[in-house]
Amino acid sequence: MAQWWRSAAGHLRTVAASRSSSSALRRSHYHTIQAIPRESTGSKVSSRDRMQGRIPAVVFSQSLLEKFPDARTPSKKHLLTVEKKQIKAVLNSVEAPFFCSTRFPLQIRAGAGSSHLLDSGTVLPIKIHRDEESGQILNLVFVWAEDGMKLKVDVPVVFQGEDACPGIQKGGILNKIRPSLKYLCPSEHIPSKIAVDVSNLDIEDRIFMRDIEVHPSLKLLSKNENMPVCKIVPTSLGNKEPVGE
Structure with missing residues (x-):
């Protein structure tokens, strides 16, 4: 069942930049x-x-x-x-x-x-x-x-859907690994925040930097796009995912 959830999460997950920037x-x-x-x-x-x-x-x-x-x-x-x-x-x-x-x-x-x-x-x-x-x-x-200037901006990450997250309902914990993401942004497209939807995640599911959808003009400033932004970990797992590039 957990495997099915993880597969479904990969298809149903919606991760997007907040539409509230405008x-x-x-x-x-x-x-x-x-x-x-x-x-x-x-x-x-x-x-x-x-x-x-x-x-x-x-x-x-x-x-x-x-x-x-x-x-x-x-x-x-x-x-x-x-x-x-x-x-x-x-x-x-x-x-x-x-x-x-x-x-x-x-x-x-x-x-x-x-x-x-x-x-x-x-x-x-x-x-x-x-x-x-x-x-x-x-x-x-x-x-x-x-307008037209390109700036390096640390954009805060906001996690949404925790109340509906299957992994949390099973007793898992949302490990918020990245509180912000750095982008090179045209100033007119700077998002005030990045909204990450975790409502479809099961235990051991992760959302990676590469999953984040933002305006196409934004460039992620990270050495590794495969770093996780968050992960649902079992309650018994005391060690959190290390933060890094």
């Missing part, structure tokens, strides 16, 4: 991040900004993170501060796990409350630095993410 982008446009320039840096300056309800931030081209950045690509780097209240509202709206896989419009104003626009564009958050004890956001890192 709706997430529409939601993000309700949150045009407002920023102002930050002329000086340092821990004292940053502490003062936080005391005033602002978060230090930086935005630049992702190519600057490469080992050998392309000198032909303009860096367009800005040191900024953003409103703490607005960032908290954004995190509550898009859900924190998907913040760094969602694009947002950015407007850089001459000063707080100023109508003078210095620069604008679309950005992707790539890092939230938090205080380890308090959880307070210390600073944010963004990269420019205009």
